[in-house]
Structures are given as structure tokens and as C-alpha cells.
Amino acid sequence: MTATRPPLLEVEHVTMRFGGLFAVNDLSFSAARKQITAVIGPNGAGKTTLFNCITGFYKPQVGRMALHHDDGPVLLERLDDHRIASRARVARTFQNIRLFARMSVLENLIVAQHQDLMKASAFSLAGLLGLARYHKAEKKALERARYWLDKVGLLDHADDEAGSLPYGSQRRLEIARAMCTDPVLLCLDEPAAGLNPRESHELNGLLTGIRDEHGIGLLLIEHDMSVVMGISDWVVVLDYGRKIAEDTPERVRRDPAVIRAYLGEEENEDLPPEVARDVEEDS
Numbered sequence: 001m002t003a004t005r006p007p008l009l010e011v012e013h014v015t016m017r018f019g020g021l022f023a024v025n026d027l028s029f030s031a032a033r034k035q036i037t038a039v040i041g042p043n044g045a046g047k048t049t050l051f052n053c054i055t056g057f058y059k060p061q062v063g064r065m066a067l068h069h070d071d072g073p074v075l076l077e078r079l080d081d082h083r084i085a086s087r088a089r090v091a092r093t094f095q096n097i098r099l100f101a102r103m104s105v106l107e108n109l110i111v112a113q114h115q116d117l118m119k120a121s122a123f124s125l126a127g128l129l130g131l132a133r134y135h136k137a138e139k140k141a142l143e144r145a146r147y148w149l150d151k152v153g154l155l156d157h158a159d160d161e162a163g164s165l166p167y168g169s170q171r172r173l174e175i176a177r178a179m180c181t182d183p184v185l186l187c188l189d190e191p192a193a194g195l196n197p198r199e200s201h202e203l204n205g206l207l208t209g210i211r212d213e214h215g216i217g218l219l220l221i222e223h224d225m226s227v228v229m230g231i232s233d234w235v236v237v238l239d240y241g242r243k244i245a246e247d248t249p250e251r252v253r254r255d256p257a258v259i260r261a262y263l264g265e266e267e268n269e270d271l272p273p274e275v276a277r278d279v280e281e282d283s
């Protein structure tokens with residue numbers, strides 16, 4: 001008999017309080033390998049706080065977050081953010097782009113691999129002595145950077161200043177930078193924010209490509225429902241820090257609790273367009 005493999009990420013009873021406010025309240029869900037799991041919910045529902053817990057920026061007061069590698073689980077709540085990136089191999093992008101604006105596009109991707117390069121250089125010694133293993137690591141870092149620049153369509157801009165790129169390209173560069181750290185879980189905080197419909201469509205292709213070709217898990221916070229409904233395999237819905245639904249995109253958008261959370265006491269115009277269309281069709 002073969003034991004069932006656990007999901008990639010298991011979040012169990014996570015609670016994060018700020019004073020008396022429960023930003024995330026007794027939240028449990030899991031995210032699978034080779035799948036895109038979206039976390040959605042109205043403003044203030046607790047999505048970013050959840051990401052901050054998973055990536056070590058916050059320590060939840062209660063709960064367990066296990067990332068299952070082939071050699072066993074890593075408990076994220078026990079690690080600081082650097083170890084979560086390097087040991088657990090969780091990468092993230094931010095709601096507000098955080099690139100090194102004055103560095104070149106390529107340099108941003110090399111800096112992201114700083115950890116590997118430092119190790120290979122024995123913390124500068126091997127680099128200073130010109131040892132082969134450092135050159136090998138340096139070559140690998142460059143190859144990886146070029147691979148991801150090609151994937152996000154920025155190879156021709158490798159030498160441009162990152163801050164000079166159009167907004168949509170900076171978003172793609174952030175994703176490339178996160179992928180250069182070779183994660184098993186990629187957390188994306190509103191990657192489609194500020195993108196036009198064409199860029200949003202391209203983003204969908206990039207993210208499904210990462211899922212299908214690289215076999216990692218993606219955790220996605222997104223308000224753009226065309227992205228959520230178009231590419232997610234599973235959707236977790238938060239409201240006031242609590243999980244109110246989790247299901248496939250098709251079922252979640254018809255869920256009365258989800259519709260109510262987005263509607264509040266207001267009229268349909270507050271609904272994401274994809275959900276509003278379903279409500280109209282159903283009525």
C-alpha cells in the first residue's frame with residue numbers, strides 16, 4: 001500500500017490578530033502541487049495578512065503552516081522570512097512592486113540568487129580566489145536569469161534600468177525574479193493590478209506556463225476575476241479573516257455566501273464582473 005502524498009502547503013487554524021482585530025481567523029486550507037490556488041475576498045478580508053504569515057513577515061499567534069518537501073515538512077511558523085525563502089523555498093511578489101529600480105533588469109535577477117552565489121563563493125573567499133566552483137555557480141545564475149528573462153519577454157531589455165520599464169514589464173520582471181530563487185511555492189500578491197486586458201491575458205499564459213512546465217504550486221491573491229476564474233484550479237474565499245468558501249472557480253462564483261460577501265448591503269455593481277454576469281444569468 002502506498003501512503004498518500006500530503007498537499008504542498010497545509011494551513012491549519014491560523015489566526016493573526018492586531019490588537020482586538022482578527023485579520024485572519026482560524027483559517028485552514030491546503031494548496032496542491034502543480035495547481036494555482038487563488039485566495040480572494042473583499043478589501044480587508046485578510047488576504048495580504050495571510051501571505052505575510054506564510055512568508056514569515058508576520059508570526060501568527062495560533063496555527064501551523066506546513067510546506068511538504070520530498071524529504072519531509074518544513075513548519076513555516078518556526079522560520080524567519082529569510083529561511084522561508086531559502087530553506088522552505090517559498091517566493092513571493094508584492095502588491096506594490098519592489099524591484100531595485102536603479103539596477104539593470106539582469107542585475108535584479110542576479111541579486112535574487114545572491115544566497116546561492118554567496119554559498120558557492122564560501123562567503124566571498126572562493127570568488128576572490130577565482131575558484132572554479134564560484135565561476136560555475138555564477139554561470140548557472142546567469143543562465144537561469146536569461147532563461148526567465150526570455151520566459152517573461154524581457155531578454156532584449158536585460159541591460160535596461162529596471163525602473164525605466166513600463167509598469168506591466170516590471171510586474172513580469174518581479175515574477176521572473178521570484179522564479180530565479182527556484183521556489184516550490186510562488187505567492188503572488190495581486191500580479192494583475194494595474195495591467196491592461198492584453199497584459200492580463202499574457203500574465204495568465206505566464207502563470208499557467210509556470211504551473212504546467214515547472215510543476216510548482218502557485219498561491220494567488222487577485223481582485224481581477226478574469227485572472228482568478230481563467231487560471232485557478234481552486235479558490236479559497238475569505239471575508240473578515242474567515243474562510244467562507246473553497247471550491248472550483250465555477251462553483252465558487254455561484255456560491256450564495258461568496259456573492260453576499262462581495263455584495264454586502266449594496267447593489268450588484270460592486271460584484272466582480274464575472275460574478276455579476278452569473279448572478280444575472282441565474283436570476
Ligand SMILES: Nc1ncnc2c1ncn2[C@@H]1O[C@H](COP(=O)(O)OP(=O)(O)OP(=O)(O)O)[C@@H](O)[C@H]1O
Pocket residue numbers: 018021022023041042043044045046047048049050
Ligand atoms: N499591520 C497591521 N496592523 C493593524 N491592522 C492591520 C495590519 N495589517 C492589516 N491590518 C488589518 O487587517 C485586516 C486585513 O487586512 P489585509 O491587508 O490582510 O486585507 P486584504 O484582504 O489583503 O485587503 P486588500 O484586498 O484591500 O489588499 C484589515 O482590517 C486591515 O486594516
